[in-house]
Amino acid sequence: MKKLLKTAIISAGLIMSASSFAADYPSKNIRLIVPFGAGGGTDAVGRTLANSAKDVLGTSISVMNRTGGAGAVGMSFGAQQRPDGYTLTVVTREIASLPQMGLMQNTADDFKLIRMVNLDPAVILVPADSPFNTVNDLVAEAKKNPGKVKFASTAAPNFYLMALEQAQDIKLNAVPYNGASEAIPSVLGKHTQVTMVTPGEAIAQLRSGQLKALGVMSKERISYIPDVPTLIEQGMDVTTGTWRGIGAPKDTPDEIIEILGNAFDKAMASAQFKDFMAKGAMTIHPLKAQEFTGFVKQDEKTLSKFIK
Amino acid sequence: MMDYLLTGFASAFSMAVFPVLVFGVLGGVILGALPGLTATMGVAILLPFTFGMDATPALVMLIGVYIGGIYGGSIAAILLKTPGTPASAATVLDGHTMAIKGLAAKALSIAAVASFIGGLISTIVLIAVAPILADFALRFNAPEYFALALFGLTIIASVSAASIWKGLLAGTIGLLVAMVGLDPISSVPRFTFGVMDLYSGINIIPVLIGLFAISEALNQLEKMSSNQQDIPPKFDYKLLSFSDFKKILPTSVKSGLIGTSIGSVPGAGADISAFACYNEAKRVAKNPEEFGKGSMHGLAAAESGNNGVTGGSLVPLLTLGVPGDAVSAVLLGALIVQGLTPGPLLFTQNPEIVYGIFSSMIVANIVMLIIGFLGIRFFCRIIEVPKILMIPIIIFLSIIGAYAINNSMFDVGIAIFFGVLGFILNKMDVPSSPILLAIILGPMAETNLRKSLIMYEGSWSFLYDRPIALAFILFAIFSVYSTVKLKKKQRLAAEKAAI
Numbered sequence: 169m170k171k172l173l174k175t176a177i178i179s180a181g182l183i184m185s186a187s188s189f190a191a192d193y194p195s196k197n198i199r200l201i202v203p204f205g206a207g208g209g210t211d212a213v214g215r216t217l218a219n220s221a222k223d224v225l226g227t228s229i230s231v232m233n234r235t236g237g238a239g240a241v242g243m244s245f246g247a248q249q250r251p252d253g254y255t256l257t258v259v260t261r262e263i264a265s266l267p268q269m270g271l272m273q274n275t276a277d278d279f280k281l282i283r284m285v286n287l288d289p290a291v292i293l294v295p296a297d298s299p300f301n302t303v304n305d306l307v308a309e310a311k312k313n314p315g316k317v318k319f320a321s322t323a324a325p326n327f328y329l330m331a332l333e334q335a336q337d338i339k340l341n342a343v344p345y346n347g348a349s350e351a352i353p354s355v356l357g358k359h360t361q362v363t364m365v366t367p368g369e370a371i372a373q374l375r376s377g378q379l380k381a382l383g384v385m386s387k388e389r390i391s392y393i394p395d396v397p398t399l400i401e402q403g404m405d406v407t408t409g410t411w412r413g414i415g416a417p418k419d420t421p422d423e424i425i426e427i428l429g430n431a432f433d434k435a436m437a438s439a440q441f442k443d444f445m446a447k448g449a450m451t452i453h454p455l456k457a458q459e460f461t462g463f464v465k466q467d468e469k470t471l472s473k474f475i476k
Numbered sequence: 477m478m479d480y481l482l483t484g485f486a487s488a489f490s491m492a493v494f495p496v497l498v499f500g501v502l503g504g505v506i507l508g509a510l511p512g513l514t515a516t517m518g519v520a521i522l523l524p525f526t527f528g529m530d531a532t533p534a535l536v537m538l539i540g541v542y543i544g545g546i547y548g549g550s551i552a553a554i555l556l557k558t559p560g561t562p563a564s565a566a567t568v569l570d571g572h573t574m575a576i577k578g579l580a581a582k583a584l585s586i587a588a589v590a591s592f593i594g595g596l597i598s599t600i601v602l603i604a605v606a607p608i609l610a611d612f613a614l615r616f617n618a619p620e621y622f623a624l625a626l627f628g629l630t631i632i633a634s635v636s637a638a639s640i641w642k643g644l645l646a647g648t649i650g651l652l653v654a655m656v657g658l659d660p661i662s663s664v665p666r667f668t669f670g671v672m673d674l675y676s677g678i679n680i681i682p683v684l685i686g687l688f689a690i691s692e693a694l695n696q697l698e699k700m701s702s703n704q705q706d707i708p709p710k711f712d713y714k715l716l717s718f719s720d721f722k723k724i725l726p727t728s729v730k731s732g733l734i735g736t737s738i739g740s741v742p743g744a745g746a747d748i749s750a751f752a753c754y755n756e757a758k759r760v761a762k763n764p765e766e767f768g769k770g771s772m773h774g775l776a777a778a779e780s781g782n783n784g785v786t787g788g789s790l791v792p793l794l795t796l797g798v799p800g801d802a803v804s805a806v807l808l809g810a811l812i813v814q815g816l817t818p819g820p821l822l823f824t825q826n827p828e829i830v831y832g833i834f835s836s837m838i839v840a841n842i843v844m845l846i847i848g849f850l851g852i853r854f855f856c857r858i859i860e861v862p863k864i865l866m867i868p869i870i871i872f873l874s875i876i877g878a879y880a881i882n883n884s885m886f887d888v889g890i891a892i893f894f895g896v897l898g899f900i901l902n903k904m905d906v907p908s909s910p911i912l913l914a915i916i917l918g919p920m921a922e923t924n925l926r927k928s929l930i931m932y933e934g935s936w937s938f939l940y941d942r943p944i945a946l947a948f949i950l951f952a953i954f955s956v957y958s959t960v961k962l963k964k965k966q967r968l969a970a971e972k973a974a975i
Contacts, residue, residue, distance in 0.1 A: 205520075205802070212809050215524050232883050236676025237658065244672055271663065271675065318931060324663055343618070343930050344661050346923075349798050349805065353742055356796060357614035359931070371812075372797030372819040444527075448812050 193253055193424050194227045200414075201249075201257040203242025205235045209368065209448075213412060214258045216444045217285060221435035225427075229256075238262055238323070240272035247278035251419035253428065256282070259415045264468045265327065268475045276464045279415035280425050283432045284455035284463065286445065288366040289386030289409035290328040291396065293379045295355055298362075303332075303383040303402050306362060310338035318343060320351035320360035328364040328385065330474040331408040332399075355379065366410060367392050368449040385409060392449040411453070411467075413460055429457055480827050481603070484835030487532055487828075496533045497836060500540020501843045505851075507541070508548025508560045511685045511877040515545025515561065516802040523806055523813075531814040531829055536836040538810055542803050543786050543840045546746055547591045547848060550779055554583045555858050556870060558689035562680055563746035563782040565912050566754045568688065569635065570767065570774035577770055580856050585715040586772055587779045588848030590728045594780030595841040597732030598739065598787025602794075603834050609740040609788065610795035616741045618927035619938035623948035624741075625921035628748055630955040631755040632910040635768070640963065642906045649897075650914025653678050660923040661930075673886040680915050682878040682891040687908045689874040690895025693867045695902060700863055713853065716772075724776035727757050731777045735784020740791040742800040746782040747916055751909075753781025759958055765966060787837065793818055794830060 200218050204210040211233060218229040234242035239262040246257025259279060266272035292303060300306045310317050317340045319329060324344035333339060343360055345351040348369035354360045356378055367390055373379040374393060381396040385408045389398060399406045414432060416425060435441055436454045445452050455463060487493055500522075507518040518541045526534035549560035554571035567587065574583035601609070616624075629647065636643020656667045657677025668674040716724075731753035738749040757777035758767045767774045790807075792800040797819025799805035811818045822830050858866075878891035898908055928938045940946055 208805065211520070212523070212813075216527075219524060219527075234883055236882070237672065238663075238676075240675060241672055269663070271658070271665070273672070315933075324661060341930065341933065343927055345927075346660075350743065352798050353614060353792065353796060354617055356798075357617060359617035372817050372821070375817050376797065376819045376821045378796070378819070440527075444813060447815050448809075 193427055194225055196254060197227055198225070198229045198253070199255045200229050200231050201242050201246040201255065202231055202233050203235065203239040203246070203258065203260065203262075205233055209450075210239075210258055210260060210412060212448070213285060213445075213450070216441055217414075217432070217435055220438040220441040221431050223438075224431040224434045237271060238266065240266050244272060244274045246415070247274040247417055249417050251417040251421075253416060253420050253424035255417065256428070257415050258285075258412060260412050261327075261410045261467065264464055265471050265475070268468065268472055269325075276415075276461075276468065278418050280418050280420050280457070281460045281464060282414045282416060282425055282429050282457055283436070284411060284413040284453055284460040285432075285436065286450050287409060287411045287453035288368060288451055289384050289390065289407065290364040291367055291370065291374075291384045291393070292332075292362060292364050292382040292399075293352075293355060293370055293373075294362050294382060295358060296377055296380050298380060300362070300382060301380075303399055303404060306382060307336050307338055307404075310336075310340055315339045315341050317341060317362065318360040320345050320354040320363035322346075322348050322351045322363070322365060325474065326364070327471060327474055328408050331385070331406050332364075332404075334473070335404060335406045352379070366450075371449040390451065392446075411463075413455075425457060477603075477831070480831035481835055483828065484831040484833075485839070487832050488536070488836045488839040492530070493533045493536055493836065494839075496529075496537040497540045497840055498843055500537040501544035501840050502847060504541035504544025504546075505548035505551070505844070505847055508545035508564075509551045511552065511558050511560055511689050511874055513560070513877060513880060514681070515542050515548075516806070517881070518545055519803050519806045523810055526810055527813055531811075531816060531826075532832045532836075534810055534814060535807065535829070535833055536840070538807055539833065539837055540840045540843070543595055543783070543837065544844055544847070546783050546786060547588070547779075547844050549782075550587045550591070551584065551851075551855050554587060554775075555580060555855060556689070556866075557692045558870060558874075559684060561746075562684055562912065562916065563750055563785075564778075565684065565688070565747065565909055566635075566750035566778035566781070567775065569754065569778070569909065570769075570771045571778075573768070573770035574772075574775065575859065579714075579770070580859055581713045581852050582716055582720070583775060584852045584855060585849065586720070586724060586775050588845055588852075589716065589721065590724060590731070590776040590779035591783040591848070592841050592845040593725070593728040594732040594735055594783035595786050595844070596838065597729060597780075598736040598784045599834060599837045599841065600787075601733070601736045602787035602790055602837075606791050606795050609737070609791045612737070613740045613742060613792050613800075614796070615944055618924040618931060619942050619945040620741075620948065621743065622921055622924035622928055623939075623945040623952070624744060624748075625917045625924065627948045627952040627955065628752065628913065628917045629921065630952045630959075631751050632913055633956060633959040634755045634758050635751065635909045635913070636907050639905070640959070642904070643910045646901065646906050646908065646910035647914045650911035651918040653683065653911070654915045654918035654922075660919060661926045673884065677919075678890060678915075679882060679887055680912070681881045682887040683894045683915060684912060685874045685878050686891040686894025686896075687898040687911060689870055689877075690891060691898030691902055691908070693870045693874070694895060694899040696863055696867050700867075713856065715849075715852070720772060724772055727773045727776045728780040731757065731780035732784040735781045736788040739785030739788025739800065741788075742792045742798060743920075745789070745801045746785040747912075749785045750778045750782040751913055753777040753784075755955065759955070764962055783841075790833070794822060794833075795820055 202214040249255035267275040319340040319342045321342040348365040351363045355363045383399045507513045549564035550567045553559040553564040553567040557572040559565045632647045735749040789800040793804040799808045878888045
């Protein structure tokens, strides 16, 4: 009985505090969990967005890096925090893939997704003097010699490659590297023949001409690399890429999600954030809460085809 | 090129740049000296503050933190046997032994001078032959990394002073620890017991803090309670003499060059370099038995070796546009935010930035040397702090440091676990550094061996048909052979002495 009373009082207190929170939200500092290490791409986007949003919200947003398990540790940690709007998490495409692979307990359903931030397609890259000039050259070679074309993979399993392999019924020899910073030198040094990364990850090598882009895996061409044709233009209906967004624990009150959503809209439209993303060759894709949630559901379905 | 360098020096000493450079180096030294806080963290945290700055001061500040941070790690390693970063773990071997003998000031001055020489050589090599180094770096791929890691693992033999078998035991413990987490090739969880925090493997920094800092604190605590306190060494503030300098100069220069080469290869950093240079210095030494007992050469090799990486690690960044390590990954971000394109274009489009970085690196190394020397008297005071105050402070800093690296209480548990383990192993004369070496090199060897086998479709021919890989494998064989020979000689000498 005593226990029950205690529970009741605590829950009542929690409910009251939750409802009173929304009225004067935000009244203290907000914490943004970044599930990848300080200095990486996700970290930089998170920090810059936090920086732009803090002026809109009038409260400071501190970034906390919680790394491990390809993002699983940080995102699970973020999902399990108190749903009061003071702990937000940068969610990445891994939240759609890792749970299906059995590598993460929490899923996108454990979050209320607030906004999608960026959506970047994969670009197929070869050394400047490679005999491949179009994606069709690559596919033809892979058909002639199945499993022989050496592919520098940025992650294992690699969903960019799987999308192309499944659509074209080909098989490449995927050598797993640890991210773009290892895969790109491997292609530059001719240890492998081809790789797929996002435009921002290879912008330096594309501008200097060390790498040649065979095609970009988006619906339309990308402004940073306007001369690179899409795969659709080359007769292959394959699109893939990666995305990031912001989420809050699933029981966060809707009013708070609304306040945050509006704040992130303004932050993403700010000159500082747009400038940062443009310099990093990343594409801002500000989907609202509902569309973002639908998008993630769709992506989970797409990925389930690759994960047995 | 010369005018660009001179303009670079002029800008390095300008009012807009020099203060942030000094701030960066000083901040780096402090961060590096605190266990758990690393140069990488300092650089990453400062990055957003550089968004509003001009390109040169922004980059100079970050590079200052980097250079200062690697040196800072050695201060705590020498004085407290608590390496601030994995890069200074090799410094403990001789640096702390010197401090115990009362030569702390001398050890700190040797560390400062050797770090300066290593950093300077590295910068000069970077300026002179960056494109050649870049070509070397590009030749490195999975088979070469595997061979390098294999060679690195043989260093365990030379850092195991007492007994090779105990060294191998420690190395095996390290390899076991390194196996925990998602398998690097197929992402299958290994030894994770369903614990989410173990999926990413065991972070090396809490292990380092536990093995060195906490175990040392426990050790001191035990001595205090059993009243067998060390008599505090007779302290002398003597710095290194000119003849000491002449003695360590060749070792430092050589280690600086080795460090630059290792640094220029993406993925191999200051920690591996420090141990490799230590190993090489011991191999050629006239009195290898002094290593581990306070050898100036051992200290100089480790310190020059880890700072030698600073210039080398910028090679892939500036010539290829890819980061060679975590710090240069942040620098890459800083360059991009400034609207610059890292890679070969930078030399032609923004030479003033490139040479501004080069000249600032030289100045930053000089600033580091000055801060190092000015600080010696101050740092040495730390030793005079009574143990009864110092031990709680070390434990406190260790716990904070273990938490700070990833904001995780789990890591604090890891640090405490390895503190107790280190304390027990210490009692059995099992050395700690092989554990660390195995944690750094084990995954590197495993991942790259498996990658090589995938690349070669199951064939082992990469072991002999790639010249660099073959060279490292031969080095590894030679390294084992010469250590065994040395031990045999020592044993014979000991037997003779006994008769």
